[in-house]
Amino acid sequence: MQAWTGANTVSRGKDYQKDGLVHDLGITSSGALTATVRDTLNNDTLVDVEDGSLTSRCTCMFMIGCKHAVATIIEFLKIIKQGAIASVATDDDYRLSLLMKYLTLVSIIPIESQGNENLRSWCIAYGKI
Numbered sequence: 001m002q003a004w005t006g007a008n009t010v011s012r013g014k015d016y017q018k019d020g021l022v023h024d025l026g027i028t029s030s031g032a033l034t035a036t037v038r039d040t041l042n043n044d045t046l047v048d049v050e051d052g053s054l055t056s057r058c059t060c061m062f063m064i065g066c067k068h069a070v071a072t073i074i075e076f077l078k079i080i081k082q083g084a085i086a087s088v089a090t091d092d093d094y095r096l097s098l099l100m101k102y103l104t105l106v107s108i109i110p111i112e113s114q115g116n117e118n119l120r121s122w123c124i125a126y127g128k129i
């Protein structure tokens with residue numbers, strides 16, 4: 001995780017998760033994670049694996065590889081550990097329309113899932129901090 005985004009960002013993301021600032025964690029039909037992370041503003045974040053690499057987009061000023069993405073990953077790991085299933089992002093999830101500005105999502109349909117296999121494996125293998 002530190003190699004992905006830097007120790008400082010990881011440490012801040014960890015604090016955000018610990019402080020309970022990650023809300024409404026959901027999964028898109030493609031298995032990506034989306035969550036809203038409270039800061040001075042609400043930051044809508046999307047985390048995915050593309051071509052074998054972890055990627056993230058966010059509505060914050062950093063847009064990629066930010067502490068909000070780190071907090072989202074850590075929250076997801078917590079949910080997996082508890083054996084729970086994250087809630088599902090639906091087509092009309094407002095965050096997805098916000099994030100459309102940053103990426104091309106083909107279509108979002110509700111499914112029950114714990115994320116795509118790549119993303120889950122990546123989070124478990126490399127998400128340790």
Ligand SMILES: [Zn+2]
Pocket residue numbers: 043045058059060061062063066067068069
């Ligand atoms: Zn962010």
